[in-house]
Amino acid sequence: MKIPILKGEEQIGWLKQIDRVTPQIVEKMTKWREKGQTYFLTQFYPTIEKTTEWLQLVLSDKTRMMFIISANGRRMGQIGVRDIQKYTAEIDNVIRGEKGCPSLMYYAELALLEYLFSTGINTVYLHVFSTNLKAIRHYQRVGYREIRRNKLRKIQDIKFIFYHTGKSGGRKTDIEYIKMKLSKKSFEEGRHE
Secondary structure (H helix, E strand, O other): OEEEEOOOEEEEEEEEEEOOOOOOHHHHHHHHHHHHHOOOOOOEEOOOHHHHHHHHHHHHHHOOEEEEEEEOOOEEEEEEEEOOOEEEEEHHHEEEHHHOOOOHHHHHHHHHHHHHHHOOOOOOOOOOEEOOOHHHHHHHHHOEEEEEEEEEEEOOOEEEEEEEOOOOOOEEEEEEEEEEEEHHHHHHHHHOO
C-alpha cells in the first residue's frame, strides 16, 4: 500500500507500507534505530541481523503495520502502527532518519492518521519519553493530548538498557513515559497547516 503525503494540494512524499524484508530497508532502519535509540524502551546496539528478525516479527503480526516515509526519491524515515483493533490503534516506532524536507514527518503522520481514521478506527494512541521534547511538540501540533504519565525504571546491562513502568526492578529515573491520545473527532476538527 502507498499513501500520498500531502501538504495542502501538493504531494511531497509517500508512505509505503513495508510488505517484505529487503537488505536496503533493513540497512536504513538499522542506521536510523542506532541514531534514535535513546527514545526507545529497549536500547541496544542494533545490527542487521537484529533488525531483520524484528522486522520479520512485525510483518507477521496482523495487528501491526510499518511504513517507510520517502520524499524526492529518498527514504527519509519510518512510522509504524501497533495494537490495531477494531476502533483503536497505537502509533509506534516513529523515526526521522534523514535530514531534509521540512515538516515531512508532520505531513506523513497526518496522511497515516487520515488513512487509519478512514478504516473505522476512532482513537489513536502513542507513547513518548518526557525527555523527547521535540517529539512531544510535534505530537501536540498533530492534535494529540496527554492522558497519562508513568515514571520509568531503568535496568542496565552491558549489552542493553531496558526501561519499564513497573513498581520494582531496576532503578528509579526522572524520565516519564507519556501516553497521548487523538480521537477521530478531534483530528477532523483540528487545524493542520
